[in-house]
Amino acid sequence: MPHRPHAPQPAADTTGTSPSQHTASDAIDETQAPNVPAGTHAPGFAARGLSAEQRYSRQTLFHGIGGAGQDRLAKGRILIAGCGALGSVLANSLARAGVGYLRLVDRDFVEGNNLQRQVLYDEHDALEGMPKAIAAEQALRRINSLITVDAHVADITADTIEPLLDGIDVVLDGTDNFEVRYLLNDACVKTGIPWIYTGVIAAYGVTMTVLPGDTACLRCVFPERPLPGTTPTCDTAGVLNGIVGAMTGMASTEAIKLLVGSDRLVRGLTWMDLWENTFERVELPRMPDCPTCGLGQYEYLDAPLDESGVSLCGRNAVQVRPPRGIDATGATLDLRALAERLRPAGEVASNDFLLRLRVDGYEVTVFPDARAIIKGTDDPAVARTVYARYVGA
Numbered sequence: 001m002p003h004r005p006h007a008p009q010p011a012a013d014t015t016g017t018s019p020s021q022h023t024a025s026d027a028i029d030e031t032q033a034p035n036v037p038a039g040t041h042a043p044g045f046a047a048r049g050l051s052a053e054q055r056y057s058r059q060t061l062f063h064g065i066g067g068a069g070q071d072r073l074a075k076g077r078i079l080i081a082g083c084g085a086l087g088s089v090l091a092n093s094l095a096r097a098g099v100g101y102l103r104l105v106d107r108d109f110v111e112g113n114n115l116q117r118q119v120l121y122d123e124h125d126a127l128e129g130m131p132k133a134i135a136a137e138q139a140l141r142r143i144n145s146l147i148t149v150d151a152h153v154a155d156i157t158a159d160t161i162e163p164l165l166d167g168i169d170v171v172l173d174g175t176d177n178f179e180v181r182y183l184l185n186d187a188c189v190k191t192g193i194p195w196i197y198t199g200v201i202a203a204y205g206v207t208m209t210v211l212p213g214d215t216a217c218l219r220c221v222f223p224e225r226p227l228p229g230t231t232p233t234c235d236t237a238g239v240l241n242g243i244v245g246a247m248t249g250m251a252s253t254e255a256i257k258l259l260v261g262s263d264r265l266v267r268g269l270t271w272m273d274l275w276e277n278t279f280e281r282v283e284l285p286r287m288p289d290c291p292t293c294g295l296g297q298y299e300y301l302d303a304p305l306d307e308s309g310v311s312l313c314g315r316n317a318v319q320v321r322p323p324r325g326i327d328a329t330g331a332t333l334d335l336r337a338l339a340e341r342l343r344p345a346g347e348v349a350s351n352d353f354l355l356r357l358r359v360d361g362y363e364v365t366v367f368p369d370a371r372a373i374i375k376g377t378d379d380p381a382v383a384r385t386v387y388a389r390y391v392g393a
């Protein structure tokens with residue numbers, strides 16, 4: 001049976017800090033931290049009163065973690081797939097909790113309509129159109145200089161997922177699409193890495209921890225991937241930041257339980273609706289004929305990549321990948337040279353991370369891995385044409 005929550009307890013001190021505990025040393029200037037390389041301590045950090053022991057004291061006081069659990073978190077390695085609403089909140093929570101290594105992967109850039117829920121980003125990131133993985137990495141380094149953050153501006157595909165899983169203990173779903181979730185399920189079941197599915201829409205959310213070979217996997221519960229366009233998305237139905245907080249709170253706590261070796265993991269699917277005030281949990285059996293965890297057929301992992309390289313991104317935008325093989329070589333585009341070449345065509349802006357071209361009513365964002373997101377169309381053929389015209393075929 002799933003573990004039932006304890007009876008509600010009064011929360012006398014929701015801040016975790018009573019007034020008498022404030023001292024001069026609380027006024028630490030953390031603005032010193034941003035330029036510190038990942039995995040190193042900020043200069044004078046401990047000397048100025050913020051040792052790891054103090055930083056995590058409210059967490060080590062908790063009976064389920066303690067000092068030994070905190071040490072395990074410091075050795076933990078988590079992949080966060082997607083750094084949108086779910087991924088940015090998950091990364092924020094786990095960085096603050098002291099998970100020692102976070103690998104972030106996201107293919108997209110920050111926009112103004114992200115700021116309502118994607119907690120790691122600010123107005124500057126949106127104005128600059130910063131890649132989410134980079135902006136998240138910079139924010140996390142200011143939050144916790146004791147951990148390592150490894151950011152990848154990349155698309156998660158059957159071609160790229162294997163190295164991204166290397167050395168990882170737990171995978172967290174921060175994506176907004178089933179294409180990547182079914183791929184994560186295949187890859188994690190095949191490699192035996194636990195992963196936590198989470199999804200949110202409107203005021204509704206769902207989460208499920210998959211322990212390969214032990215609990216039901218995604219395909220035991222939802223055998224077939226929904227066709228694109230058949231399910232509502234945050235671009236069509238909206239999303240409240242409260243449900244993002246609720247579901248990521250559950251998922252990040254499950255990840256912490258996994259890393260510390262707790263036996264209190266949720267077994268089953270949990271869903272809730274914060275507007276309708278519903279909360280449900282059901283433990284689901286593994287299916288012996290599940291293609292993935294029953295029969296060991298990894299259709300999504302083994303499927304040939306769509307040669308068109310084109311996928312819908314929701315919101316009147318299409319992603320175009322470069323011809324297959326190019327993204328796996330590690331070669332990168334010279335964005336400055338491309339900017340010079342495109343300047344006669346339209347309005348061009350670029351930084352170290354991306355190039356943006358406004359032309360013919362389209363906004364073309366090109367990344368160093370030669371991917372582009374074409375905004376202003378839902379038609380893959382149009383997007384491919386725009387890509388070929390300005391980036392190259």
Ligand SMILES: [Zn+2]
Pocket residue numbers: 216217218219220221286287290291292293294
């Ligand atoms: Zn299964």
